Amino acid sequence: RQTERTKRKAVLEPDAQKDKRTKTKTAAKASSKLDKKIEAKESQEDEEEEEQETGVDADSRESDGNEEEALERTLFVGGVPLASTRKSIKKFFQEFGFIESVRMRSIPISNPKLPKKTSIALGMVNSERETCNAYVRFKEKGSVAKALSKNGSLMEGHRIKVDHANISKNYNVRLSVFVGNLPFNAEEESLQKFFSNCGEVTNVRIIRDKKTSLGKGFGYVTFTNAEEVQLALKKHEAKFEGRALRVVRAAKRPAQTE
Numbered sequence: 634r635q636t637e638r639t640k641r642k643a644v645l646e647p648d649a650q651k652d653k654r655t656k657t658k659t660a661a662k663a664s665s666k667l668d669k670k671i672e673a674k675e676s677q678e679d680e681e682e683e684e685q686e687t688g689v690d691a692d693s694r695e696s697d698g699n700e701e702e703a704l705e706r707t708l709f710v711g712g713v714p715l716a717s718t719r720k721s722i723k724k725f726f727q728e729f730g731f732i733e734s735v736r737m738r739s740i741p742i743s744n745p746k747l748p749k750k751t752s753i754a755l756g757m758v759n760s761e762r763e764t765c766n767a768y769v770r771f772k773e774k775g776s777v778a779k780a781l782s783k784n785g786s787l788m789e790g791h792r793i794k795v796d797h798a799n800i801s802k803n804y805n806v807r808l809s810v811f812v813g814n815l816p817f818n819a820e821e822e823s824l825q826k827f828f829s830n831c832g833e834v835t836n837v838r839i840i841r842d843k844k845t846s847l848g849k850g851f852g853y854v855t856f857t858n859a860e861e862v863q864l865a866l867k868k869h870e871a872k873f874e875g876r877a878l879r880v881v882r883a884a885k886r887p888a889q890t891e
Contacts, residue, residue, distance in 0.1 A: 704799045706733075708769040708777050711794035712822055713737070715758060715765055725788060726769050730776030739766040741846040749844070759845060761818040764791055768798055792822050794837070806883050808835075809855040810865045813879035815839065817847045827873055828854050832861025853883055 713722065719735040726732060741759035742752035752758075771777055777797060784795040812824065821837040828834050839852035856862050862882070869880040 701799075703770065705774050705797075706771050706777060707798035708771070708780050709794075709796045709798045710767040710769060711796070712764045712788075712791050712820070713767045713793060714789040714791045715740070715763060716789060717767075721789075722767050722769065726780050726783065729771070729780040731772040733770045733772055735770075736768045737765055738768060739841060739846040741765070742844070745842075745844040759847065762820070762846065764820060764822075765846065794821060796836070805855060808857065808859070808862055809853050809883035810862060811851065811879075811881050811883045812854055813851045813881075814876050815848055815850050815852060815878070816874050816876055817850060819848050819852075819874065821852075823874070824852065824854065828856075828865055828868065831856065831864035831868070833857045 708726070710722070717737075719737065722735050722737075723732050740749070740753055741762040742749055743757045743759045744752055747755075747757070769780070771780070781795055781797075783793070786793055786795070815824070819839060821839055824839065825834045825837045828837075833856060834854060835857055836855040837852065838854075839848045841848055854865065856865065866880055866882070868878060870877045871880075872878075
């Protein structure tokens with residue numbers, strides 16, 4: 634009986650080993666496919682984050698062959714009402730020249746665990762914010778200069794910030810203050826109003842989380858001269874929307890709005 638069992642086991646073992654090898658290969662293939670999907674997703678997210686910061690998508694960079702040239706034809710629009718659409722934004726700026734594309738960025742989502750595009754498609758927008766950003770790319774560089782005249786205009790009840798997409802050109806560390814302890818739902822327009830009695834505010838940049846587009850609790854405010862900066866520094870520990878602000882001299886160039 635032992636001999637029969639041994640023989641039977643010897644016959645069955647190759648099949649069992651074969652099944653085991655097949656299962657291992659199948660699991661390896663599934664794992665490989667999953668890894669590729671994860672890599673593709675991460676790559677896409679990296680591209681989307683870069684697009685969010687520059688307003689220029691990867692395909693456009695390849696076709697134009699010159700990212701800087703594309704940026705020079707691109708307009709940054711901050712404070713865009715969430716109710717706006719690409720069509721309504723295009724209509725708002727079409728008087729300045731032919732528009733190649735309109736991209737809406739920094740749309741606040743309520744569930745950061747879901748892909749941003751899915752959240753937006755499902756209408757899962759964070760109600761704590763009222764605005765987002767947009768990038769308008771013209772066919773001609775001259776159109777951007779003309780469109781800057783819309784800075785400070787009202788778009789559906791919200792005052793918008795219109796600037797060159799390459800905002801680093803307009804940042805001067807000597808004329809800026811760092812503002813900390815901001816509410817996470819703070820808006821650029823409210824912060825600009827808060828500092829308006831110090832002088833002319835030329836730029837407000839609240840640093841935001843890339844996933845949710847809510848503020849990270851700090852930002853930068855830029856003025857036209859040193860005297861205005863001195864007045865702004867006196868706002869240290871002043872209350873803004875119920876929070877005591879930390880206002881100090883800016884020490885470095887701020888990151889792009891996220």
